[in-house]
Amino acid sequence: MMNATDTLKYFKSINFYPLIDTENQDYFPRTADMLQWLTQLHSFYQEALGINEGRNMHSLYNREISLQGDEVMAFPDKLIQVARLAKSLGYGYSLTLPIDRFMAIQSDLQPLLDECLLSSIGIVMDGTAEQVQEKAKEYTAFLEEMASKGLSIGLIGYMEHIDSLNLLEKECFNANSFTIYPMSQEPLGSFTRNPVTSCSRHFRILVDEKGLIYPCIGLYGLEEFALGSIYTKMEDSYFGHQQYPLDLPALIAKGPTIPEWLLADQSQRLTGMPPMCELHRLMLEASVCEV
Amino acid sequence: MESSTLFALMHMPITYSALVVENTSRCNAKCGMCYQSAGPKGSDQLGDHAIDSALLMEVLTDAMHIPSLTKRFHLSGGETFLKLEDAILLFDHARKVGFEDITAVSNGYWARNFIKGIGTAERLRDAGLTSMEISWDYWHLEHIPPEAVNNCIEACHHAGIETNLRLLATKTHSHAEALAMLDKKSVAKVDRISCCPVFPTGRASITLPKEDIYKEDNVYGSCHTTLNLTINAKGKVFPCCAGMDQTNNVLFGDIAEQKISHIAEKMNASPMLRTLVFYGASAFIPILQEAGIQLNEKEHANVCTLCWHLFSNKTYSHIINDYFDHALERALDSLMEINS
Numbered sequence: 001m002m003n004a005t006d007t008l009k010y011f012k013s014i015n016f017y018p019l020i021d022t023e024n025q026d027y028f029p030r031t032a033d034m035l036q037w038l039t040q041l042h043s044f045y046q047e048a049l050g051i052n053e054g055r056n057m058h059s060l061y062n063r064e065i066s067l068q069g070d071e072v073m074a075f076p077d078k079l080i081q082v083a084r085l086a087k088s089l090g091y092g093y094s095l096t097l098p099i100d101r102f103m104a105i106q107s108d109l110q111p112l113l114d115e116c117l118l119s120s121i122g123i124v125m126d127g128t129a130e131q132v133q134e135k136a137k138e139y140t141a142f143l144e145e146m147a148s149k150g151l152s153i154g155l156i157g158y159m160e161h162i163d164s165l166n167l168l169e170k171e172c173f174n175a176n177s178f179t180i181y182p183m184s185q186e187p188l189g190s191f192t193r194n195p196v197t198s199c200s201r202h203f204r205i206l207v208d209e210k211g212l213i214y215p216c217i218g219l220y221g222l223e224e225f226a227l228g229s230i231y232t233k234m235e236d237s238y239f240g241h242q243q244y245p246l247d248l249p250a251l252i253a254k255g256p257t258i259p260e261w262l263l264a265d266q267s268q269r270l271t272g273m274p275p276m277c278e279l280h281r282l283m284l285e286a287s288v289c290e291v
Numbered sequence: 292m293e294s295s296t297l298f299a300l301m302h303m304p305i306t307y308s309a310l311v312v313e314n315t316s317r318c319n320a321k322c323g324m325c326y327q328s329a330g331p332k333g334s335d336q337l338g339d340h341a342i343d344s345a346l347l348m349e350v351l352t353d354a355m356h357i358p359s360l361t362k363r364f365h366l367s368g369g370e371t372f373l374k375l376e377d378a379i380l381l382f383d384h385a386r387k388v389g390f391e392d393i394t395a396v397s398n399g400y401w402a403r404n405f406i407k408g409i410g411t412a413e414r415l416r417d418a419g420l421t422s423m424e425i426s427w428d429y430w431h432l433e434h435i436p437p438e439a440v441n442n443c444i445e446a447c448h449h450a451g452i453e454t455n456l457r458l459l460a461t462k463t464h465s466h467a468e469a470l471a472m473l474d475k476k477s478v479a480k481v482d483r484i485s486c487c488p489v490f491p492t493g494r495a496s497i498t499l500p501k502e503d504i505y506k507e508d509n510v511y512g513s514c515h516t517t518l519n520l521t522i523n524a525k526g527k528v529f530p531c532c533a534g535m536d537q538t539n540n541v542l543f544g545d546i547a548e549q550k551i552s553h554i555a556e557k558m559n560a561s562p563m564l565r566t567l568v569f570y571g572a573s574a575f576i577p578i579l580q581e582a583g584i585q586l587n588e589k590e591h592a593n594v595c596t597l598c599w600h601l602f603s604n605k606t607y608s609h610i611i612n613d614y615f616d617h618a619l620e621r622a623l624d625s626l627m628e629i630n631s
Contacts, residue, residue: 192451
């Protein structure tokens with residue numbers, strides 16, 4: 001029977017969603033607090049899963065840290081500290097930004113590349129067709145340069161924009177492996193019931209600007225479902241067997257229990273969240289959830 | 292020898308991102324770049340094979356006992372949906388025994404008729420399929436009409452199954468060429484598009500000109516972070532589905548003779564396999580050189596093609612296996628040297 005500490009092995013990704021504090025040239029939460037907590041988390045993770053005794057060492061694979069947000073490179077010297085710590089603790093570090101932002105901070109990117117601190121980058125191209133055409137040359141040059149650096153690249157954008165830049169004819173893109181995540185203006189479609197709705201694929205630790213930690217994007221921002229805080233010990237979080245309103249082992253095993261009436265009622269998806277996450281959040285917001 | 296790699300070699304378990312089952316070597320297509328060399332009469336390399344679903348269901352149940360296996364089940368072929376009812380049985384069973392992510396790869400032929408495709412996608416979803424990889428590129432075109440792929444994407448989208456369109460390219464045939472053959476509105480509904488260069492293994496090594504293949508110019512990497520516990524259509528078990536699974540010269544285990552959990556345990560303890568995954572296939576080059584075989588590693592596109600090249604060759608495989616089989620003797624010899 002899985003307990004709270006056992007669920008820790010499903011939380012391999014850590015995403016911070018910091019706010020920018022221009023006055024103090026730092027983030028909310030503070031970089032020092034993020035670094036301290038990451039170090040504490042890593043020790044707790046190793047201890048709790050028995051890694052220090054040689055057990056569950058496979059749980060060290062495929063872990064990643066990121067700071068999310070379009071302005072996250074406002075303090076490159078702070079971000080690089082997080083990336084360096086990530087590498088030293090055996091985590092990958094990923095950076096996702098709009099393409100214009102990437103191009104504006106290219107010089108700040110170089111130290112991250114020189115120290116091999118980036119495991120992957122996500123480049124978002126969500127501008128209008130006119131914007132893309134106006135900057136086609138610069139976008140193409142930038143993307144070709146990124147593709148030639150041997151990084152794992154994710155392109156997030158409209159296929160018509162990617163087509164308009166002829167990227168998929170370029171040698172640098174055909175010679176390397178990369179992934180496109182097509183955006184679409186079309187409606188998201190309706191909910192369907194898939195019998196496999198384990199939350200395990202969606203679990204990750206998300207940290208908001210207040211330092212509250214959440215188990216997934218579906219619950220992000222719902223403070224009553226925070227697992228704890230980066231300002232308190234891990235032992236005082238859900239993972240230290242503190243009280244928590246949801247049964248995470250049950251969510252891992254079978255996902256949220258969505259009543260038929262809600263599935264019928266919410267026929268049209270509204271967000272880009274995984275469908276079950278969207279429904280679960282609706283239920284929790286309306287406080288009708290059983291799990 | 293880097294201490295981190297040595298530590299990994301000594302202590303890390305061989306870790307797998309999925310259990311991959313290739314339940315048939317038959318495919319209704321016979322694509323020029325196919326690493327499995329699959330076709331209507333089976334694989335050109337492995338022959339005509341299929342695995343009984345009852346046996347696979349036992350394997351799925353036992354696989355849950357492998358601690359270093361992520362609970363993802365991936366069904367492949369050949370073209371696995373040539374046996375649709377078997378696929379549905381396996382997805383349903385995988386779901387029941389606790390796999391958290393159930394995926395498959397297909398060329399989408401079964402969706403050529405759109406209405407039938409929707410019906411099939413709904414059945415697959417109800418059995419537990421969470422994600423479908425759809426293979427498409429210039430070489431598929433000869434065998435699979437683009438409308439089947441378009442319909443497959445639409446059917447999966449309608450059924451709530453995530454889709455991953457998998458494209459392969461060479462210098463002559465780009466991803467742009469492949470995508471241009473598909474309907475733009477359908478492509479926009481795909482959840483992701485995974486783009487890779489063709490690996491010159493299997494049929495690709497014979498039918499595609501060498502100069503047309505992109506090379507990574509790096510055969511010195513390791514692969515321990517990208518492994519999948521793979522059962523090929525002959526029932527033999529391998530640590531990956533990137534080429535070694537299509538070879539005949541190394542045997543880790545056969546699911547007809549042993550439980551998959553025992554095979555995985557044996558693989559984890561294999562010095563040869565541990566050297567392969569933590570040091571990479573290039574670690575075997577000095578062993579072969581000592582046996583008088585000179586290899587030009589620059590000839591190979593990447594670590595996977597080097598590995599496939601080594602283990603497709605009976606002589607090379609024998610030399611490598613023999614080296615590790617006699618490792619204990621060499622260790623005892625050196626012990627005597629130290630003592631004397």
